[in-house]
Amino acid sequence: MGSEYVVSAPPHIRSGETIEKLMAWTFLALSPVVIATIYAFGFYAFRTIVVSIISAIATEAAILKYRKMPIVIKDGSAAITGLILALTLPPKVPYWIPMAGAFMAIFFGKQLFGGLGHNIFNPALVGRAMIVISWPSIMTSSWFTTLKELDGITTATPLAAFKAVKAGTLSLDISTVYKTLLFFNRGSCMGEVSALLLILGGVILIARKVIDWRIPVFFIGTVFIMSLLTGNNGPFNLLGGALLLGAFFIATDPVTSPVTRKAKVIYGVCLGLVTILIRFYTPNPEGVMYTILFMNAFASLIDRYARPIKYGMVKAK
Amino acid sequence: MPEEIIIPLLQHIGAQTSPIVSVGDRVLVGQKIADSESLVSAPVHSSVSGEVKAIEPRMTKEGTKSQSIVIAPDGKQEEVQFKGLSGEEALDPEKVRLAVREAGIVGMGGAGFPTHVKLTPPKDKPITDVIINGGECEPYLAADHRNFLEFGEKIIDGLKIIMNTVGAKNGYLGIETNKIDAIYHIDKLVASEANIKIIPLVAIYPQGAEKQLIETILEKEVPSGGLPSDVGALVHNAGTAAAISDAVRLGRPLIERTISVSGYGMAGLTNVRAKIGTPISHVIKECGGFKGKTGKVITGGPMTGVALFDLSVPVIKGTLGVVVFTADDTSIPNPRSCIRCGRCVDICPARIMPNYISQYIEVDQIDRADDFSVLDCVECGLCSYVCPATRPFIQLIRHAKAKIMAERKKEEN
Numbered sequence: 001m002g003s004e005y006v007v008s009a010p011p012h013i014r015s016g017e018t019i020e021k022l023m024a025w026t027f028l029a030l031s032p033v034v035i036a037t038i039y040a041f042g043f044y045a046f047r048t049i050v051v052s053i054i055s056a057i058a059t060e061a062a063i064l065k066y067r068k069m070p071i072v073i074k075d076g077s078a079a080i081t082g083l084i085l086a087l088t089l090p091p092k093v094p095y096w097i098p099m100a101g102a103f104m105a106i107f108f109g110k111q112l113f114g115g116l117g118h119n120i121f122n123p124a125l126v127g128r129a130m131i132v133i134s135w136p137s138i139m140t141s142s143w144f145t146t147l148k149e150l151d152g153i154t155t156a157t158p159l160a161a162f163k164a165v166k167a168g169t170l171s172l173d174i175s176t177v178y179k180t181l182l183f184f185n186r187g188s189c190m191g192e193v194s195a196l197l198l199i200l201g202g203v204i205l206i207a208r209k210v211i212d213w214r215i216p217v218f219f220i221g222t223v224f225i226m227s228l229l230t231g232n233n234g235p236f237n238l239l240g241g242a243l244l245l246g247a248f249f250i251a252t253d254p255v256t257s258p259v260t261r262k263a264k265v266i267y268g269v270c271l272g273l274v275t276i277l278i279r280f281y282t283p284n285p286e287g288v289m290y291t292i293l294f295m296n297a298f299a300s301l302i303d304r305y306a307r308p309i310k311y312g313m314v315k316a317k
Numbered sequence: 318m319p320e321e322i323i324i325p326l327l328q329h330i331g332a333q334t335s336p337i338v339s340v341g342d343r344v345l346v347g348q349k350i351a352d353s354e355s356l357v358s359a360p361v362h363s364s365v366s367g368e369v370k371a372i373e374p375r376m377t378k379e380g381t382k383s384q385s386i387v388i389a390p391d392g393k394q395e396e397v398q399f400k401g402l403s404g405e406e407a408l409d410p411e412k413v414r415l416a417v418r419e420a421g422i423v424g425m426g427g428a429g430f431p432t433h434v435k436l437t438p439p440k441d442k443p444i445t446d447v448i449i450n451g452g453e454c455e456p457y458l459a460a461d462h463r464n465f466l467e468f469g470e471k472i473i474d475g476l477k478i479i480m481n482t483v484g485a486k487n488g489y490l491g492i493e494t495n496k497i498d499a500i501y502h503i504d505k506l507v508a509s510e511a512n513i514k515i516i517p518l519v520a521i522y523p524q525g526a527e528k529q530l531i532e533t534i535l536e537k538e539v540p541s542g543g544l545p546s547d548v549g550a551l552v553h554n555a556g557t558a559a560a561i562s563d564a565v566r567l568g569r570p571l572i573e574r575t576i577s578v579s580g581y582g583m584a585g586l587t588n589v590r591a592k593i594g595t596p597i598s599h600v601i602k603e604c605g606g607f608k609g610k611t612g613k614v615i616t617g618g619p620m621t622g623v624a625l626f627d628l629s630v631p632v633i634k635g636t637l638g639v640v641v642f643t644a645d646d647t648s649i650p651n652p653r654s655c656i657r658c659g660r661c662v663d664i665c666p667a668r669i670m671p672n673y674i675s676q677y678i679e680v681d682q683i684d685r686a687d688d689f690s691v692l693d694c695v696e697c698g699l700c701s702y703v704c705p706a707t708r709p710f711i712q713l714i715r716h717a718k719a720k721i722m723a724e725r726k727k728e729e730n
Contacts, residue, residue, distance in 0.1 A: 003626035005614050006647045009712045011698035012619040012640070013456070014648075017705045019656060072653075117654035117706075212659070259659040259672060308668040310690050311528065312541035 019116075022254075023076030025210045029201035030083060030249065036197055037190045041091035045190050048098050049086040055102035056082030063111040077116050081105050084124035084250060087191025088242065088289060089131075093138060100134075101127040121296045122256045125289055181239040191245040202248030211252040214264035215271070219247040222272020230280055237279065246288040247271075256296045263299075263306035270302075271295050318390045322365050322594035323375050323631040324350065325385045329423040330430045331357035336386055342369045346396040347570050349419075350386050359431040359634075360421045364572035364592035365390035378616045378623045378630050385631075388594070399568040407565050410436075410482045420564030421634070422571045426525065426554035427454055427617065429635035432561065435553070436482050438546045444483040445549040448534055449476050449558050451492040451499070452524035455618025458638045460575040461525075461555045463588040465492060465499035467575075468559040469506050475558030476513065478565050483551060488513040489534050490555075493520040522620065523697040527552045529666050541693055576600070577638030580615075581646055584608045591632045597639055598628035612647025615640040620698040621711075650707035661700035661710065667693045671700035671710045678713040683724075686717045694718070 037045045060078035064071045073079070082102050089098060105127025113119040132139050182195050191198070205211045220238060227237040237243070251257060251271055258267050271291055278287025327333040332355030338344055344363040352360040367390040374382035406412045418433040438444050449472060451461045465472065476488045490507070492500050494517045507513045516534050518524050528539045530552060537548045545552055553561075556575055563569040572593050579586045584605030591600055597616060601607065615622040616630065617637050661671040669690045677685040691714055700710040 004611070005624070005626055005628075006612050006644075006649065007624040007626050008613075008649055009709060010619075010621050010623070011702050011711070012613060012615055012622065012624065012642065013702065014650070014707060015703050017660070017703060018707075019653065019705045022656075022658070022705055075653075115654065117656045254656050254658040257657070259657050259662050259670065261659075261663065264659075303673075307670060308662065308665075310541065310668045310693055311532070311666065312538050312543065312693065 019075050019077070022210050023080055025205065025208050026080055026249070027076065027083070029204040029208075029210070030087070032197040032200060033087065033191060033193065033245075034083070036184070037087070037091075037193045040184065040193050041190060044091040047095055048089055048091065048093060048190065049083060051095050052086035052089075052098035052102045053079050053082035055099045056085070056106050059103045059106040060111070063107065064115070067111070067115075069115070072116075075116065078106060078110075081110070081123045081127075084122075084191075085127050087245060087249075088124065088128050088189055090139065091190050097131060097135065097138060101131045103127075104130045117255055119255060120299075121293055122250055122253050125250065125293045125296075128289060129293060178235065178239065181236075189242060189245075191249075192242060195239045195244055198244040198248060202244070205248065205252070211248070211254075212261070212264055214261060215252050215257060215268045216247040218265050218268025219251055219271040219275075220244070222269050223275050226272060226276040230276065232280060241279075241286045242288040243275065246292055250289075251292050251295075256299055258299045258303045258306070260303055260306050260308055262308070263302040266302050266306055267295060267299065270298070318365070318392050319596055319599035320389065321370060321596070322363075322367070322388045322390055322592065323385050323596060323629070324361055324363065324388065324594040325375070325377055325383050325631065325633060326351050326361065327383060328361060328429060328593075328633040328635065329359050330428065331355060331359070331434075333384070334358060334361055336372050338369050338386065340369050340372060343367070344369060344388060346394055347399060347572060348397050349421075349570070357431055357434055359418065359423050359433075360570075361386075361593075362421055362570040362572050363388055364594050366393050366395040367391040376627045376630050377633075378625060380623075380626070401564075401566045401568040407478060408481060410484075413478060413482045413565055416565050416568070417561055420560070420568075420570040422557065422560050422564055423634050424554055425556040425560065425571075425574055425634060426450060427621075427635050427637055429633075432553070432557055435551065436479065438483055438551065442546040443549060444485045444546060444551045446487045446489065446535055446551070447476060447480050447483065447485045448530060448550060448552045449488070449490045449555050450525055450527070450530055450552050451490060451496075451555045452518050452530055453493065453520070454523075454525040454637055455620045455622070456522060457579045457640045458577040458618045459579075460577045460588050460638060462493075462496045462499055463577075464555045464559060464575050465496070465503055469499075469502050471559040471562040472555050473503070473506055473510070473513070473558075474566070475553075475560070475562040477510075478561055479551070479553060479558065480512075485551065486512060489516050490514070491516045491518045491524075491530055491534055493518045493524070495520045522699070523666055523695065526666065526695055526697060528695065541690070571634055574632070574634065574636070576632060576636055577640075578604045579638065580619075580641040582607055582609060582611050582613075582641035582643040583639075591636075593632060593634060595632045596629050597625065597632065600632060600639055601628070601641070607641060608643070610644040611641060612644035613642040615642070620702065621696060650701075650709070652708050653706040655708060656706055658705060660703040660705070664699045664703050666697060666699065667695050669693050671714070674717070675708055675710050675713045678717045683717050683720050686714075687721055691717050692721060 056078045105123040109123030109126030110119045206213045224234045228234045274291040332353050334351035334353040336351045338350045345366045348363045350363050367388045370389045371387040375385040377383045414433045422432040423429045560571050576591050614625045674686045674689045674691050694714050
C-alpha cells in the first residue's frame with residue numbers, strides 16, 4: 001500500500017543532538033591544545049597527531065569493511081581515538097609508534113568488542129598501554145626537553161621532578177614550575193602542554209553539555225584534597241601530569257564511563273583515589289592513564305549499584 | 318459538512334460497544350447509536366443528523382480497521398431532546414455517574430478511560446484531591462488553553478461536580494504559566510471558592526502526564542504499578558471536566574471536542590471544535606489545508622502521536638489534535654549503537670534506565686528489561702528525543718511491555 005505521507009514511530013521531533021556533533025565539539029575543545037602542542041614541539045607533534053589520526057581511521061574503515069558493516073568513520077569516533085592517543089605520547093616518538101598504537105587501539109580496544117558503544121576500555125588508552133609495554137625504552141626517552149628552563153635537571157616529567165624534589169635529590173623554585181605547567185610546558189606528553197588550555201577545553205565541553213561535570217570535578221577534586229591530606233602539594237598534583245587531560249577528555253568518554261549521575265560521582269572519586277595510590281604509594285610518578293583503564297572495568301558495575309530511584313518507589317497507603 | 322461521519326464503536330479503554338441502530342436508520346444529533354453492557358465501556362452517540370450508511374470496519378489511527386458506524390449527514394443538525402439533572406439530582410453521586418456514563422464521556426487527554434469508572438473510586442481508597450489537568454499533553458498542542466478561555470465556567474462546574482461525586486475536599490486547577498490569560502480568567506472565576514486552588518505550572522513536557530502532575534501539585538508519588546487513588550488523588554483533563562458539566566446540567570453527550578491543528582505543514586494554526594467522527598482530511602481542509610510539501614501527518618502530539626498514512630481516520634473522543642510536518646521537517650531516524658552517554662537516564666520522568674532496557678530488549682532478554690522496570694515507562698518519548706544515536710526506545714519498550722503482559726496473562730490462566 002503506497003502512501004504519500006511518511007510514517008514512523010514517535011517521537012516525531014528530536015533534539016538534534018547527534019554523535020557527530022558530540023565528536024565535533026570534542027575536537028573543537030581540544031583544538032587549542034593541539035595548536036599549542038604543535039607550536040611547542042613543531043614538526044614532531046604535527047607528524048605524531050596526523051599519523052595517529054589517519055592510522056586510527058584507516059584501521060576502523062578496514063575492520064568495518066571486513067565485518068561488512070556500514071563504514072561510519074564520519075562519526076568521528078576513530079579520529080578522536082587517534083587524537084587522544086597522540087596527545088598521551090611523548091613528542092619525539094618515531095612515526096611508527098602512533099601508527100602501531102592507533103592500530104592496536106582500534107583493533108584490540110574497540111572493534112574486537114563490537115565497535116562504537118561496545119568497548120569496555122578506552123581504546124586510546126588500550127593503544128597507549130600496549131605501546132608502553134611493547135617499547136618501554138622509546139616511550140621513556142622521547143621527551144622533547146627535560147625541563148631545560150630549570151637548568152640541568154634531567155628527569156623526565158614534572159611529576160618525576162617533583163618526586164625527586166621531595167626525595168631531596170633535586171632542588172628548584174616551585175613557582176617557576178607552576179608557571180611552566182599552566183602556560184607552556186615542553187617537558188611533558190604532547191597533550192599536557194598547557195594546563196590552562198586543557199581547562200578551557202573542559203569548560204567548553206561542560207558548557208556545551210557534551211560531557212557531564214561530575215566525573216572531572218570529582219576526579220580532580222579528590223586528587224587535590226587527597227594530595228593535601230597525604231601531605232603532598234595539592235596544586236602541583238592538579239596541574240602536573242596527565243590529570244587534566246585524563247579527567248576532562250578521557251575519563252569522560254561516554255562509552256567507557258558510567259551512565260547514571262550517582263555512578264559518575266562515585267566513579268570520579270574512585271578515579272581520584274586510585275590516582276593518588278599510584279602516584280604516592282608506588283614507584284611510578286604518574287598513574288592517570290592506568291587509573292582510567294583500571295576504573296573502566298568497573299563502570300557498568302558502579303551503574304548497577306547506583307541506579308536512580310524510580311518514580312513511585314513509595315509505599316501504597 | 319464532510320460527506321461521511323465515521324464513528325468507531327471502540328473509542329476508549331474497555332469493552333467495545335455494539336450498534337443499536339441499523340443501516341438506513343435516520344439518526345439525530347446526540348442520539349445514542351451504540352452501547353455495551355460491560356462496566357468498563359462508554360456508549361457512543363451520533364454527532365450529526367443523517368442516515369446510517371454502513372456499519373463496517375474502517376481505518377483507525379492504529380493502522381488497522383475497526384468496526385464503525387458510518388453516517389451520511391443531512392446538514393439539518395436536528396437534535397434529540399436533551400435533559401439534564403436538576404440542581405438537587407446533581408448532588409447525588411449515583412445519578413451523576415449514570416449521567417456521565419450515558420453521555421459516553423471518556424478521558425479526553427488521550428488515554429480514553431471511561432470517566433464514570435474514574436468517578437467510582439474504590440471504597441478503601443477515599444479521594445481527597447481532585448486535579449484538573451491543564452498542563453498541555455504535548456508541545457504543539459494548545460487545546461487545553463482554549464478550553465480554559467472558552468469554557469472556564471463549565472470546567473469549574475465540572476470540577477465541583479467531580480469533587481462532590483467522589484467526596485473530595487480539595488480541588489486544583491493546574492494551568493501552565495505561559496498561558497497567563499487563562500490563569501487570570503480562571504482566577505476571577507474561582508475567587509469565591511475557598512477549596513479550589515489554581516496551581517501555576519511550568520510549561521515543561523511531560524507536565525501533563527498524570528503521575529508527573531500529581532508529583533508537582535501534591536508533592537506525592539503514585540506507587541509503582543498503582544493508581545492515583547492510592548495517594549487519594551484523581552486527575553481529570555480540563556476538556557473532560559467541561560464535558561461532565563454539559564452531561565450533568567444539560568444532558569448533552571460527548572459529540573464534539575476541542576482539537577489543536579498545528580505544525581509548519583498547515584496553512585493555519587488553530588484550535589477548533591470538531592465533531593466526533595469527522596475525518597482528519599476534512600479537519601485539515603476546513604483549517605485551510607496543507608502548506609508546502611507535506612511530510613508527515615500526526616494525530617496527537619509530536620512526542621507520542623501516531624503518524625497517519627490514511628487521512629480518512631476520524632476524530633475520536635481522545636483525539637488531541639492534528640500536527641502536520643513539511644517534508645523538510647520530516648526525517649527518518651537512523652538508529653545506531655548506544656554510546657552510553659546517559660542523556661536518556663538523566664531526563665526520564667519515571668527515573669528508569671532506557672539505555673540498558675533497550676539493549677536488553679534488542680537481544681530479547683525481556684526478563685532483564687522487566688528487572689529494570691520497563692513497565693514503569695510512561696512512553697513520553699523524551700529518551701528518544703534526546704538520544705544522539707536516535708535509538709528507537711518507544712518501539713522496543715512497547716514490544717517488551719506487550720510481551721511481559723502476555724506472559725503474565727498466560728500465567729494467570
